[in-house]
Each structure stands twice: as structure tokens, then as C-alpha cells.
Amino acid sequence: MDWLANSIMNQRGAARGKVGTTHHLTEAKQGRYHYTMGPYSDPVLHVQPGDRIVVETRDAFEGVIKTEQDMPSKLCRMPFLNPQNGPIMIEGAEKGDAVAVYIESMKPRGDNPRGTCAMIPEFGALTGTYFTATLNDPLPEKVRKIDLDEKGVYWSKRVTLPYRPHIGTLSLSPEIDSINSLTPDNHGGNMDLPDMGPGSITYLPVRSPGGRLFIGDAHACQGDGEVCGVAVEYPTVTTIRVDLIKGYTIEWPRLEKEDFIMAIGSTRPLEDAARIAYRELVRWMAADYDFDQWDAYMILSQCGMVRLGNFVDPKYTVGAGIRKHYLAPES
Amino acid sequence: MDWLANSIMNQRGAARGKVGTTHHLTEAKQGRYHYTMGPYSDPVLHVQPGDRIVVETRDAFEGVIKTEQDMPSKLCRMPFLNPQNGPIMIEGAEKGDAVAVYIESMKPRGDNPRGTCAMIPEFGALTGTYFTATLNDPLPEKVRKIDLDEKGVYWSKRVTLPYRPHIGTLSLSPEIDSINSLTPDNHGGNMDLPDMGPGSITYLPVRSPGGRLFIGDAHACQGDGEVCGVAVEYPTVTTIRVDLIKGYTIEWPRLEKEDFIMAIGSTRPLEDAARIAYRELVRWMAADYDFDQWDAYMILSQCGMVRLGNFVDPKYTVGAGIRKHYLAPES
Amino acid sequence: MDWLANSIMNQRGAARGKVGTTHHLTEAKQGRYHYTMGPYSDPVLHVQPGDRIVVETRDAFEGVIKTEQDMPSKLCRMPFLNPQNGPIMIEGAEKGDAVAVYIESMKPRGDNPRGTCAMIPEFGALTGTYFTATLNDPLPEKVRKIDLDEKGVYWSKRVTLPYRPHIGTLSLSPEIDSINSLTPDNHGGNMDLPDMGPGSITYLPVRSPGGRLFIGDAHACQGDGEVCGVAVEYPTVTTIRVDLIKGYTIEWPRLEKEDFIMAIGSTRPLEDAARIAYRELVRWMAADYDFDQWDAYMILSQCGMVRLGNFVDPKYTVGAGIRKHYLAPES
């Protein structure tokens, strides 16, 4: 727990690491889930910096895919995919601040097979899509229902995957836009970063009063890039703690874990997402860790870590990180 | 006027070419202009199919750039750029319909120098930007104020440009998203197509009740791609006529002029925008002009016309068109 | 012929517009055609600046597609596609010079149906390809044989296309690379620009002694982008005149016609090809036409012309041009 005490959140957040009230955002309390993240929806919860929130997330298909015969193209209707809990208002959050979201735990909800994966027509990386528009016939539509628990994800007789839970979609509100929950951008959104699991802190830029936190899209595991377009989607009880860092103005989401920091960029083409992430990281190292920017740039060329979140959404997500031990001051 | 009588608008629109009431959407009536296009703003006008609307558009800088010493980086504040008139509700428009917008005329408003061009830091095609993120110093910020009238755009002693007015930003509302006025997508938006001027009809997909029409961003002229990021921006009196085509379900905007039809795609990278536009055009030729899709695909490889709208916005816009005489049935 | 007298070729070329010897590069003289353009092949011809060359080009399928039953996937074998005449050595050409290629005329050769179009598996813009790798089934393979003459291209009973001949592939040699004839780059190559027809001058950078000119891939017509991947391919007698401009160092190919000049860029993604083309044009205007570079940049934003060559090859080609009357000095 040492690293948490030294994290940006605990060092600079209003709560200074002190845990406040615990709130329960159950399905009932949430009521209607949201499919767009912006300043126009009604808050479901108001919290203080330091508060803990226990959230009942729905899976990205909102639970309608119950068997391997349930086809998304029949049962889901765009753009009503990827339901989000929220918006949660953080007391005191104003444009120019950052909200920190520490994920404490993610536990599966509901009966097995709780996990859902699918091949959805014209969605995914290895198929023509709505944007990479081709005249090819779509790939076959397929659904997989998967048993999973906190010990593993039982894909098939042959393959068992590790339980590596994380949050696919985490956002504050843009200033004036309202963006569907399939799309990531500088407000966060559907980033699909496997690093964003228990033990991670995500920093999001506040652009709307109260921040307006949205959360959803839990994955029991996911590979780099989420290549078929779908992870092992499942409903959870996710426990987070939020804090507010006044005057910490960031352009794009950032992530901190025990051993590394990571800047996150989302756009297309993929190289631009990587450029955003690395530029933010260079600037972060210069601003907060006393590196000359050119030295930071050349060092990252030697030890930068890249994580491909997804390259299947309307925008693609890349994280660029550096291990903390390289950030230590000269001893 | 013959072609207009035979246009899709007049043939299939509810008004069948009959001109209805004329409405005046003055600055005063508009009141607050909009910087995001979505379902959450209050209508300023309700019209019937066939009605004419005389709109007082503001320039993309909302008139704050009055001299060549007025710097956008000082006087404009993102995302409050590119003010839009609207939303205008079209009676009877429902999801699955299309709204047709015929531009009758565009006349300059206000005193000269009415036109504004600028180089804005980290904006434009030949510079690092917010998305193509680089560490280079930005280009110098520059402003040009330009005299213009309906006879010409008086750029400099050396160069006079033709007056080729068109609307840069034209939208209906997305279903649940609200998208800033700098970004084009399948709802229309900031497409910056020089073809979208007087004598053109744009077809936009209805996704929200009433359609919710937004219009703004007039250009006195613009080159393909709007390479520096800014056209000759100016305030106008723009006269449009709108119609409603029930059950004409289109995915992306379309444009019709006297001698060609054009499908429009907006995304990144640029090849995907071109793919969208051409796929829509192939499908359009198959659905409405009795072409076999593979024949359409191969014919477009011989006579398809591509217009690059812009490649400077958060998403890029490409139009793919074909001259009408190729669409004539076998004689 | 006035414009030609004032062209860069005639003003600055070693021959100063004087026409030299006429050479005949027949099929027999050519012998083996080439599928890669580089410094390693044996010259077939040596010419002087100002000389005229009458070239018998083969079609891109090297004539093996004789009926609509002849499938490219059976009869063609990568990388042996798009046969090129050459290399032709231009006396005196050295690294740092430019070679000008003026196309005088292009006449069809052989019996009708001389024209060939095809849909080739995993080739074209609206399909998954070798590079935009998808798991979709390929589009159906299709061949069209087309009658054509200098009056028209007789596509079908319904559609007659204009005869708009142009050269798809025109190159000098790279310095050390040898690049297959399907790929365009800064040496020229498979640019597929419909403007590159009779009455055009193309300027190519010399990087290898003698320049080593390659030419082939005639199209009887082609739409912007060559969307299905194939134009109306046909064999020709193409008559060109070449000149040498000593010390005219250019990075990318350039094109001049009666009424405009155009810079050409080839790479992926498509926006980068457009960036290259426009940057070259800005620099060209600054170097040769006495424009301030920022003024040139902003003027092109108002009147720049973009031509999409193709977006189907391993690299995509964009031309960015400006009409000559904007280049006139202040009067």
C-alpha cells in the first residue's frame, strides 16, 4: 500500500488519501443507464473527494445476450450499447482540475455463464467496418458465453484465461459535447486498457462542473488491441475511490500503477493515438519529474512502454508509459 | 431550374418542389448561437417541408477578428468556435427519413474587410496538431482580413480569388450524441465541401425527432482540403429551402447538383473517409439507379470524382461523385 | 503551343524546346519488360535532351487477359504485373537534376476489345487487402473486356466513357532501391494520375546517373482514386519528349499543364500523401514564383486543387495544384 501513499492521488488530491463515505450505486439506484457521456444527463450521485463508490456495472450488451443463440445484431440496437453508470458528481470539481479514480476491486455479478464474447458484423479489427468501409460480406456473427470467476475465465476445454478484470469505459464529461459510450477521446471513454483494473489510478480532466463521472464496460480479461472487437464482457460489483486534484490541468487521461505511469491518447489513425500518448508523457516528465524535454524524448526511445488499448472503436487508444524507477531523482 | 424539378428533393420530397413560407432567422431571433449539434438544445424555429429560411450566419470566428492584429489564440476560446444557427425543427421528420437542404443564395453581410483567414497555432494540415501531436514549435500565428463582394475576393494586390460561396457546416442532430461544430461525421457537421454552395441540395439523415437542422460556417471561397485550416470566413445572409423525404434512409450525407451526385464520408485516416464516400456511392447507384453493384464499382474506377473537403478538422471529409449523364438508363 | 514555349521544360531544359531525334522503342527493341524500377537493369535506349521517343507500351496485365473468362489470379503472378518500358538513359542526367517528360500523344494499339478492367481478389479500395488485412472472403473476381478507340471507351450498352488517355506509371530510378512497378514513391512510379496524359509535362528527380526512365501502365480513362484498383488498361503507342533540367533539384514528382502546376506525393496514410503534395507546392511557389511561404499556404487554402491519383496501391498518390493565373506576378 506504500505506493498508493506516494501516488499523485494521495499526495495531491483533496482527500490526501483519507477514505470518506461509501456509496452504493446499485442497478436500482442507477435506474436508466447512459449511452452517451456529456453535460446533459441528470446526476445519480453526489460524492465528496475521498469517497468510495460501490458500483453495479452491467455488461456491454446490457445482459441481453444470454445464450450462444442470442445474436447482437438482433438484440442490440446501435447506439444503445455499452451502458454506463453515472453521472456521479464530485463536489468541487471545476474545469482545469483532475479527478482521480482508484479501482479497489472488481467482482463478478450474476450467474454463470456470466461472460460474453461475440463477433459482431462489421465490427472488429480484421473486418471491413462502418469506417473502413468495404464491399466484402461481413464475417459470420458468433456468440460465446463463458463461465468465469475470480480464479479464471473458462473459455473452452482447451483454453483457460486468467481473470484480469479492468474497466473498459471511464469518463468525465466533455465541456459541451456528449459522446457515445463506444468512443474514446480526451475525456476518457471507451479506452479498453487492460491496465485500468484493481490497483490502478486513472486521472481524468474536468471540463464540466462536478466532473460528471461515468463508468462501465467491465472486462474479465482482454488482449492488447481487443482484436475481434469484444473482450470477455461481464457484469460486476466494482469498488472505486475518487479524489479531486485542484488545478491539475491535463489534456488527456493518465494512469498510475505501482510501478509505472502512463499517458493515454485516443484518435485515428493509430500512429496519432501513439503520438498523443507519447507527447503527453514527455510533457508530464518535464513538468512533474524535472526532465529536460529532449532528454525525456530520447530516454523514452530507450525504455518507453506502449499498450494498445483497442483498435476497433470509432477511435483507437494507446497508452505510453515509463517505469517509475526511471523517474527517481538523481541520487 | 429544370434539373431542380428532376432532383431527388423535388421528386421525392413532401413538398414536391412547392415553395412554402419564408422564415427569417436573424441574429436577434437566433439569440445564442450553438457550438455543438445534438438533441439537447432548444429549437429556434419550426418549419414545414418546402419552407424557405433566410439565415444570418456569423463567421467562424463569430466576428471577433476585426483587424490583422486580432489573434485567434487570444480572442477565441475552444470549443466555442464556429457558431451555428439552429436548431430548426422540420415538421414530421423522424428517424429513418432524410432532410433536403437546397441553398438558394449566399450574400455577404457587414462591412469590408468582411473576410477573415488565419493561421492558428497547431491547426491546419501542414503543422503538428492536437491529434498529430509533435514537439515542434507551432507555426507563426497570422491573420488576414480580406475585402470581398459578390464579384470577387480581393486577397492581395497580386491575387484576386473568385467569389465561390458555400456552407462549411450543415447538420442534423445525431440520435444521442452532441458533437462540436468543428467535427464532421455521419450527421453532417463541418464538412467544408466547396460544392455545398448555391445551387446544391444536401441530403442529411434524420436521427432525432424534427431533424434539428444546424447551419453556419460560410466560406467566400475555399481550396480542396482547406490546407491551412481556414477558408475565407465571412458573415452571410444565406437563403435555403428545406424539404423532407419520408423513408429515405441514408447513412451519410449526400449532395446533388445540376450535373452530378456525390456521397460524403468523414473520418480519419483520409482513406477511410474516401472508402465511406465511395461505398455509399456504389450502394446509391445500386439502390436508386439500377446498377449492379460490381458494375457500379468498376465504372466508378473509370469516372468517379473525388472532392477533398478538408483534412484539417478532427475528422476529414471526402466526397465521391459521378456525373448524372452516366446514370441515365440504357436508351 | 504557347504555354509549352513558356513551360518550365522549355524555359529551363537543356534542349530549350528544340525537338531532337525520334527513337522507336518497339516491343521488339524493348525485349524483356521490367517489373521493378531501379539502377540494376540494362538500358534499352540512350537519348539526348530534346529527343522524342515513340514507345510501345503493354497493358498492365501484359496482354494475358484476352477474354472475360481469363482470371488475373490464374494468369498473372505477383510481382510480375505492370510491365514497364525502359530504362531509357538521358545523356548528362546526374543526381540533383530533373528530367522533364512531355507526353505528345497516346494511341491505342492492337485489336478490340483492347481495354481490360478487373476486380482482383484483395486488391482495390473497397475490400480488405494485403495491407488492410481482414478475414473477410474476398470480393468476386471479375474481368471486363472493353472496346475503345480515340473517340470513346465503350463500357456497356448503357455507359460510354470518354477517351482520356494517361500514363499510370512513370519513373526515374531511385538511387539504390529498386521498387516494383505497382508502388509509387518519390521517384514517381505507379501514380495513376489522370492528369498525366497528352499535353502534360512531368518533372522527375534524377537520383541515378542517366536518370533511367521507365514508362508503362497506360489507361484509356480513370476516375479519381481508381477505386476498384484497375482503370481501363490498354496497350498504346505513346509518344513522349524528354528534356533535362540541370540543377533543378526536386524531392517529389511535379506536373505542369497548360493552366496549372501540380506537386505529387505518394505514401500512406492518404493524409500524408496530401501533406507531401501541398508542402512541395508551398515550397515551389516560394522558390519559383516569389511567394512568401505563409502567403502561399493561406492562398492554397482558398484555391488549391487536389487530385486523388489512387488509394489502392501499396502507397497512395495525391496531386496538389494551383492554376497558373494565380501565379502571375503583381501587375
Add this chain to the structure above:
Amino acid sequence: MDWLANSIMNQRGAARGKVGTTHHLTEAKQGRYHYTMGPYSDPVLHVQPGDRIVVETRDAFEGVIKTEQDMPSKLCRMPFLNPQNGPIMIEGAEKGDAVAVYIESMKPRGDNPRGTCAMIPEFGALTGTYFTATLNDPLPEKVRKIDLDEKGVYWSKRVTLPYRPHIGTLSLSPEIDSINSLTPDNHGGNMDLPDMGPGSITYLPVRSPGGRLFIGDAHACQGDGEVCGVAVEYPTVTTIRVDLIKGYTIEWPRLEKEDFIMAIGSTRPLEDAARIAYRELVRWMAADYDFDQWDAYMILSQCGMVRLGNFVDPKYTVGAGIRKHYLAPES
């Protein structure tokens, strides 16, 4: 050494894991290094499958950057960068086969500071470049000379990097093209994958008789993406073992290590490189590991590993991998 015995190389290679003759490819024996990889250069060595080769590689700057005052823009001349040893002919290699290259060890050569890093004008990911052409002033040119040995890379007083040696550029010859050593493609080339170090096997497709192996561009360490465009470049003694797998026809390079296999794609934009890599991996799993292709596709969405080689070269490189334990047959 167990995994090596079970590797594809040792299981299917002609040598079956038996080590043959050891050859020494010293600087003297190499003579002239190569800057383009193709079928047109003279072999420096002929080896048998199973043979070991001890190669003296030069650094990517060919040793001319000796101090931090030596500027690449002055001392290096494009395209004469990134010198390659080879071509090495592998007896019996024919089109349709694969050559396996197992890297045994990489040892630094020469005196410290042996390592070189640099910021080169218009080269790197966070700057306008030759292809992402902008009008911005280039970043400052900078050179870093770095002491390194097999225990570490001594970047600065503050930062010591691990010694993680790997080969940046490894190729066989294309069939007819000759490609400069800065560019990766389906022949291999400048992939800059940190995984390609001691203990790795790279499989390369044979397209030219004898395969024609080229090797060079050693890095003492490199981050994902090689963001500034340059790793810690250094001269080495690199010991490799080559084998020949007859009839193992692959389209793109592949890599095997103790615990994972990886397919490698190189093109632009970056998403297309990732698509290539993942498609090859799906096909590999289907062909060699008895997975249904759709099952493979969906499994990789849960556990696929992506490595960004570089996104600074003329083409970008992505590796897509899967851990071997997922490939085990159903038990």
C-alpha cells in the same frame, strides 16, 4: 535449452538442431556494407543450414558519430544509413521456404562511449517528417554518446538503462525489389523489435535463391516504438545460427521465443501493420496449432500481445503474439 529443442526451427529445420560450421563475418571479410537489401548484390558468405555465423555489425551511423558534437545531418548522407552485413547465402533456400535465424548472443564491440543516440531533423515520431510533411521548424539536432557494457547502458547520472540487446534490421531479399535498410516490409528489414534479441528465433520468407540474409542495426536497448527515431545504437559481435525450413511458406516474418510466438507486420498507417500481424497470427494458429480461425480470432481478443516495434520508419512495425501455453492441445 528445452524450448529450443521444441522450437519450430529445431523441429522442422533441415539441421534439426544440429550445429554446423562456425563462420566469421568480420568487418574485413564483409568489406563494403549494404544499404539496400535485394537480389542484386554480391554474396559475402555461403553457409549450410545449421551453421553458426559470428558477425561484426556496425552501428546504424556506421561509426561516424564519435562525439556529441558530431551531427548526423553533417556526417551521414541519406540513403547511406544503417549498414548491413551480408548477403549471406543459405544453401538450398528457394522461394516458398523459410529461413530461421536464432540469435545466440550479442556482445558490444569497440571502446566506450560505444552507444549513440540522436535527434535527427525531421526524423522520429513526435516531429513533422519527410512523409508527415509539415512546415514547422525541425526539432533541434542532438547527439548523445553513451557508455555501455553487458551490465547496463549508462545514459546519465540519473538514469541507467538495462542492457537489452537486439537486432533492429534482419532481412532476406525480396524477389525483385531492393529495399533500403531503413524500411521494413514483408521481407523483414528495419523492424526494430526489442524481442529480436539473444534467445529469439526469427523466421523469414525466402523469395530469392539462397535467401540472401542481411543483418545489422544492433540496439543495446530500445523502448516500444523507438519514439525519437533512434535507439542506443552500437557495434557488436553478434552470433547467430541459421536453419532452413523447406516448404514453410510464410507471407510475413515471424518470431519465436521461449514462451510466445509472434507474427510481424510492417506498413502504414499503424493500424494496418497491426491488422497484418494479427491476421498472420490467426492463420498461423489455424494452420499449425489446430485452432478454428474464429476461435483463434476471439481468443486473441482476450490474450493477444502487441509489441510496437517502431512508428518512425518509412513503414511502421507491429508484432502480435500469443503465449505458448495457450497453444497447448486439449489435455
